[in-house]
Amino acid sequence: MAEETLLNDDFLRQLINVGEVDIVVGLSTHNHARTIGPVIAAIQAGILKCFPRERVAIINADGGSQDGTTELVERASIDDVWRESKVFALRTLHSISVRYDRTPDPGKALQTILAATDLLRAKTCVLISPESTTIEPDWLQRLARPVYDENFDLVCPIYARQRSDGALMRNLLYPMTRSIYGCRIREPYGSEFAISGRLVTDFLAKGISNDDWGRMGPEIAVTVTAIVGKYRVCQAFLGAKAHPGRGTQDVVGVMRRTVGALFSSMDSNFGMWSVVSGSELPPTFGKPPEIEPEGSRINRKRLLDMFAAGVAQLEPVLRSILSPSMLGELQRIAALGINEFEYPAELWTRTVFEFVASYHKSIINRDHIIQALVPLYRGRSLTFLTENRNGNGENIETREEALCADFERLKPYLLKIWADGK
Amino acid sequence: MRETILTELIQAFQQMARDIVHYLPRLVVMLIIALVGWLIAYLLKVLVRSSLRLTKFSKLSENAGATELLHQAALPSSTELVSRLVFWVAWFGFFLLGVSVLGIAGLQEYISEFFLFLPRLFVALVILFFGLVAATFFSRAVLLAAVNANFRSSRMLSTAVRIIIIIFAFSMAFEILGVAAETMLIAFATVFGAAMLALAIAFGLGGQDLARRFLQRKLEPNKEEKEDELSPL
Incomplete structure (x- = not known):
């Protein structure tokens, strides 16, 4: 056919x-x-x-x-x-x-x-x-x-x-x-x-x-x-x-x-x-490959600016997607400086799950929901870069495992908000 | 003389009594039509309200940004507003139907005009609603695209798009209603033209450096910026 x-x-x-x-x-x-x-x-x-x-x-x-x-x-x-x-x-x-x-x-x-x-x-x-x-x-x-x-x-x-x-x-x-x-x-x-x-x-x-x-x-x-x-x-x-x-x-x-x-x-x-x-x-x-030497320089300040600007400018959109407490947390970390900035794994996991639930319920246009996630992804990437800057393969693996554990541990939260009416 | 006055008076009273007897059934019919109309309008209101609740109209209205507008104007919810509108339009229609039974010559023309106006009112409301939906959708799309492109005045751009679409929807609605159509058209053209001119002047005079940098970035992308982006996959 x-x-x-x-x-x-x-x-x-x-x-x-x-x-x-x-x-x-x-x-x-x-x-x-x-x-x-x-x-x-x-x-x-x-x-x-x-x-x-x-x-x-x-x-x-x-x-x-x-x-x-x-x-x-x-x-x-x-x-x-x-x-x-x-x-x-x-x-x-x-x-x-x-x-x-x-x-x-x-x-x-x-x-x-x-x-x-x-x-x-x-x-x-x-x-x-x-x-x-x-x-x-x-x-x-x-x-x-x-x-x-x-x-x-x-x-x-x-x-x-x-x-x-x-x-x-x-x-x-x-x-x-x-x-x-x-x-x-x-x-x-x-x-x-x-x-x-x-x-x-x-x-x-x-x-x-x-x-x-x-x-x-x-x-x-x-x-x-x-x-x-x-x-x-x-x-x-x-x-x-x-x-x-x-x-x-x-x-x-x-x-x-x-x-x-x-x-x-x-x-x-x-x-x-x-x-x-x-x-x-x-x-x-096969045999696990070694971590490749770093070949690029990422502008961390620019990532933070894009995250902070995204949280500020997209506030009306994020308000319809995220819970008030989550939005408040994001606004709090968006105000941090480059050296203090951290988008913790658990907060990131909950953010993603709230996006999933809003996507499922089509709270707003689905493509707009995906686009609204982009600045937040940049914020999480900044923490990812900072954490792994001097880490070896084992450190990086441990942190990835911890993030995955958070995603698995918080799955009941996703199931709860998946079924809830917003 | 006295007899003449009495006769005229009696005749006048008799005429009035005849008129009352003549109009009374019509008046009763009008009142019955108004009462039945009220009942039908009320039933319609309940039916429309339930249908709108079932179809989650309030959600649609919220997405369209209409709820926010109504809230700012201290008006009831969109579902309540639409059902009330249906009630009043239906009841007023029945009331006018009742009035037409009275046979008052001058009113007939206005009554038929009202019934001819109803479809146009409906079309205008639909245009306004979809105008609001489009304004919200496109302003959000512009906002997201601008934020993700790291454009500094994303909110302003998005608001401008929203205002232009809303003005456009209102001018279309007023044109359909025939209310100040020319004024609205001129107002829209003026606002739109002024906005475009302002943008052109702002970009051309006030933003010479910005324009230069923008064009340089576009035409001569430097290597450092290319390496700036994370590799997501």
């Missing part, structure tokens, strides 16, 4: 020519000519090294690139890698590019790749970000092996991160997913992940990509679907995470795609998550 509506005739013809494959490597692109070359090369090297006997197809779903990205993908030949490798693939490596739309749409891109996986009856689909310039050939094996050989359904990545890296992931997405769905997936929104053919079929059949949360954040939707559907989930340690867009990332857009999708997923899965208490660690493969 999904194939009929998503895949155009030309793309279908190409897929039919490919026939059945064992592994699909999916790339969702939009003007990635600058970074796609090394990524494709690493994927091909990974295939030659780790899956020489398997039938593999690279599927590129493109959202209207104007910089020749698709041509680069189609032109990439396995011969380039052969010259440097001592291993030879025993099968033909197919590389297909399709333009699913004129404008980028992550939901449609993922759906296109998954529909192609389903049609090619692949056992495993590995999604790779075209921006992952730090990718190594081994990543393919680390992601695909647990699905291909050990019957896991979803393999999420764990990256080596810098101290200040992934503030949203470490302060909201991970603790929240862990406390709500009871699964300790470190990267619920992974740039890279592997998914089984079974889960692909189920995901497409349920039409989750067409739901609000599926459209908003397809990557989160895959993770949540796997956890809620009791699929076998595991994690694999990869290397350093690439950040080609550092400094230019649209925080509001990122919040919509991740936090918005996570909040939205809770409406339809209430029956499942409301009875979950505590959390379990899924099987984790």
Whole structure:
């Protein structure tokens, strides 16, 4: 059904020519000519090294690139890698590019790749970000092996991160997913992940990509679907995470795609998550990566200014979302100086939960609720930066655990305000 | 002479009695219509109030910012206000219907004008309500976008958007009602034009440095600022 509506005739013809494959490597692109070359090369090297006997197809779903990205993908030949490798693939490596739309749409891109996986009856689909310039050939094996050989359904990545890296992931997405769905997936929104053919079929059949949360954040939707559907989930340690867009990332857009999708997923899965208490660690493969040396300087004063200005200027909006006592607390910490400033874990947890409840009740427009969270996230990020400034891996891990414990401990508070009328 | 006066007087009284006898049933009919109208209007009020409570109209009104406006004007809640409005419009309509039974020639025209005015009143109220909804939505959207873009005068910008949309909604409503339509149109055009001119002058003269810095930031983004942002994912 999904194939009929998503895949155009030309793309279908190409897929039919490919026939059945064992592994699909999916790339969702939009003007990635600058970074796609090394990524494709690493994927091909990974295939030659780790899956020489398997039938593999690279599927590129493109959202209207104007910089020749698709041509680069189609032109990439396995011969380039052969010259440097001592291993030879025993099968033909197919590389297909399709333009699913004129404008980028992550939901449609993922759906296109998954529909192609389903049609090619692949056992495993590995999604790779075209921006992952730090990718190594081994990543393919680390992601695909647990699905291909050990019957896991979803393999999420764990990256080596810098101290200040992934503030949203470490302060909201991970603790929240862990406390709500009871699964300790470190990267619920992974740039890279592997998914089984079974889960692909189920995901497409349920039409989750067409739901609000599926459209908003397809990557989160895959993770949540796997956890809620009791699929076998595991994690694999990869290397350093690439950040080609550092400094230019649209925080509001990122919040919509991740936090918005996570909040939205809770409406339809209430029956499942409301009875979950505590959390379990899924099987984790590989060696934990070291913390990366700090490569960027963050302006802490600017973060505080943006937080304080947000709390002051958005007061009428925050008043409708948060309880009076919570708003009072935020106003109190917003008045602190840079050296005294602290947004404590418990206060942050309660803030997030009150946002979740308001989002569920649609107190105001849901997108506005997500946007109103952005200045508060900056405030929490400042505390996160301050706390981890001189910390080693162990300190950082301990603090992350403490935050997660707060999210789990305060879950009854969320359940209470979820049901209350405001 | 005396007899003539008496005769005239008796005739006048007889005429008055005839008129009273002639009008009395009509008056009774008018009173009955007014009474039944009151009952129907009251039932309508109860029905509208319950429906609005069921559909959480007060929440919608709160979101639209109408509740705050009513509160500031010391008026009852939006649900109460709408149900009272329905009561009075319905009852007044019935009352006028009753008056028309009396057959007073001069009143007929006004009564029919009132009934023709009702649909326009309804449309004007709907326009006002949705105008308030739009004003609240867009002013909040502007406020959030401006705050997240670290724009310093976010509140002022948001308020300006709100005021412009409300003035626009009022001018449309008054135009529908036919009340001072031209005055409202001129007032809107003047306020809007003045606001735009003020902004242009303020940005062009008063904010030369700001404009320069803004354009420099946009056209020559410096490296330090690029590295300023946290990497969220």
